[in-house]
Amino acid sequence: MAKRSRTSIVYYASARATRWDYKYSLIAKLEELIKRLDFSQHIEHDDYVAVKTHFGSEGAHRIVRPIFLCKIVEGVKAVGGKPFVTDSTRILGWDYLEVANQEGINPLSVGAPVILADGIFGYDNVPVKAGPILGEISVCSAIHDAPAMVVVSHCKGHIQAGYGGAIKNISMGGVSGRHRSGDWKRARGHLHVPSEMDMVRNLEMCNLCLQCYHVCPTGAVLFDGADIFFDEDKCWRCGRCARVCPEEAITKGRELTEFQRGLAEAAQAVLSTFAPGKVLYFNFVLEVQPECDCMPVADTPLVQDQGILASTDIVAIEQASYDLINQAVPLPGSLAADKGLRQGDRILADALDVDAQEQINAAAELGLGSTAYELVEVESKD
Ligand code: SF4
Numbered sequence: 001m002a003k004r005s006r007t008s009i010v011y012y013a014s015a016r017a018t019r020w021d022y023k024y025s026l027i028a029k030l031e032e033l034i035k036r037l038d039f040s041q042h043i044e045h046d047d048y049v050a051v052k053t054h055f056g057s058e059g060a061h062r063i064v065r066p067i068f069l070c071k072i073v074e075g076v077k078a079v080g081g082k083p084f085v086t087d088s089t090r091i092l093g094w095d096y097l098e099v100a101n102q103e104g105i106n107p108l109s110v111g112a113p114v115i116l117a118d119g120i121f122g123y124d125n126v127p128v129k130a131g132p133i134l135g136e137i138s139v140c141s142a143i144h145d146a147p148a149m150v151v152v153s154h155c156k157g158h159i160q161a162g163y164g165g166a167i168k169n170i171s172m173g174g175v176s177g178r179h180r181s182g183d184w185k186r187a188r189g190h191l192h193v194p195s196e197m198d199m200v201r202n203l204e205m206c207n208l209c210l211q212c213y214h215v216c217p218t219g220a221v222l223f224d225g226a227d228i229f230f231d232e233d234k235c236w237r238c239g240r241c242a243r244v245c246p247e248e249a250i251t252k253g254r255e256l257t258e259f260q261r262g263l264a265e266a267a268q269a270v271l272s273t274f275a276p277g278k279v280l281y282f283n284f285v286l287e288v289q290p291e292c293d294c295m296p297v298a299d300t301p302l303v304q305d306q307g308i309l310a311s312t313d314i315v316a317i318e319q320a321s322y323d324l325i326n327q328a329v330p331l332p333g334s335l336a337a338d339k340g341l342r343q344g345d346r347i348l349a350d351a352l353d354v355d356a357q358e359q360i361n362a363a364a365e366l367g368l369g370s371t372a373y374e375l376v377e378v379e380s381k382d
């Protein structure tokens with residue numbers, strides 16, 4: 001049962017623009033949200049501040065736009081902090097920085113250094129104690145060592161987790177892709193695959209659609225023109241091949257519930273490296289595509305743009321964001337419409353046939369925040 005011991009404030013700026021005045025733009029409303037969170041209460045002069053976002057992928061363009069990152073960077077600088085915009089290696093580091101640049105995220109556009117939190121090779125991390133599912137997990141060193149963090153998340157679906165917002169941004173995204181020892185069980189792959197099991201591949205079921213080959217970020221799936229093969233040494237156990245395989249020829253060990261709870265555990269491990277009150281959250285419920293920003297495509301949004309949420313409570317902001325999406329009107333031409341969903345259905349949960357509430361409840365049970373929230377609307381810049 002999730003904790004409901006207190007109600008947390010979640011500030012909300014609608015994506016609607018109702019007047020011809022900059023103050024009513026979503027960018028100006030973000031400036032107001034930054035003011036409401038009062039960065040000076042959370043960031044000290046000269047604090048290095050990780051602005052944690054997701055850089056996207058070669059074919060996925062619906063990320064948090066650089067203009068919004070720039071405003072948050074300005075907010076950090078205004079109170080004397082030293083921000084850096086960061087993500088962990090999702091594909092090989094050099095290529096991922098190139099993706100960030102092509103998505104428009106670079107030092108000129110965001111006004112701060114843009115770095116990989118676990119280094120160009122994805123090996124820079126620090127082992128941190130996690131819960132019973134993960135045991136220990138390697139937190140990206142630039143996040144581990146930063147005294148403060150602003151978590152900037154694009155809220156959307158996720159083929160396995162059902163929903164990806166702030167919890168997923170700092171769990172999957174705050175944990176390193178690789179461990180220097182070569183042990184994937186201490187890195188991000190451990191979230192997908194339990195230590196006692198490896199990826200299970202039944203290639204007699206394979207129809208050679210090659211989707212696994214196209215989504216693999218490390219070149220671990222090989223194709224010789226007749227068959228596919230796997231290079232185990234290159235495999236990070238990211239699970240993308242299993243997620244896209246239409247024949248279930250590839251499976252990975254973790255049950256859905258365990259995976260969702262593992263995400264909460266990893267988020268807790270990452271947050272344990274910060275003093276209380278040093279992490280702030282902005283959720284962008286815009287362009288809510290059905291799939292994660294790391295996939296090689298971005299489908300049309302399931303619902304209309306909702307807006308931006310801001311809070312100091314990761315559980316409350318996640319609950320509010322998930323509720324907003326689930327309660328919205330499904331858009332024509334989307335996966336939700338394909339499935340015949342209507343307002344009143346749980347749009348994201350029903351479109352993906354995965355209920356992500358478990359992920360949010362698990363975070364609440366770990367004491368990361370409260371599922372009870374009060375939405376306070378910010379209508380314009382003051
Ligand atoms: S789990 Fe699959 S997609 Fe991920 S690195 Fe290994 S082979 Fe590639």
Ligand code: SF4
Pocket residue numbers: 205206207208209210211212213228241244245246247248249250
């Ligand atoms: S995604 Fe599945 S069916 Fe398609 S090539 Fe890979 S293993 Fe075969």
